[in-house]
Amino acid sequence: DADVTQTPRNRITKTGKRIMLECSQTKGHDRMYWYRQDPGLGLRLIYYSFDVKDINKGEISDGYSVSRQAQAKFSLSLESAIPNQTALYFCATSGHGQGNTEAFFGQGTRLTVV
């Protein structure tokens, strides 16, 4: 089984709909992240959480919200999807401290908003 699992893998939704992307991890890491990937723009951070009670905005948080339901679960919501939120979304986890900073990524969720 994958260390970081994202569901769904692919989703097509209509403008204005609410959608949730889910992420779970078996790494035992405290830190979890949501990134968005667009061609030519790399991976941009949407939200991150350093532990269960910690939620922080990243560089492109507008139009998104998150919930850290448990150490192993971190979900991303689009309250009212719009076409320019069409992208590839990645969840990632990491530990912290020297020697434990590697980030592990899920397989990604390809979201299309029509």
Add this chain to the structure above:
Amino acid sequence: GENVEQHPSTLSVQEGDSAVIKCTYSDSASNYFPWYKQELGKGPQLIIDIRSNVGEKKDQRIAVTLNKTAKHFSLHITETQPEDSAVYFCAATDSWGKLQFGAGTQVVVTP
């Protein structure tokens, strides 16, 4: 905050030749510089990393160099093979330990 620039955006090399990708960063407090490889349909995976107290690190055909004074670091792939074709991302940590990624380099190795 941290800003990471990556060049080139695309790189085409003949099989067996070397490939070099360069990145610059802005935050002098950054101390961890990983490189990720993303194959088609998959999430990025760490291939090599370097910390600020080291100038160079090598792992078989891949190597990374870091110049802290100039705030730049590079990935070197020697004897390229078709399986090296992928998108490569450099990254640098900010003061909170979060990773800031470059825009990515699409590497194509032609036989």
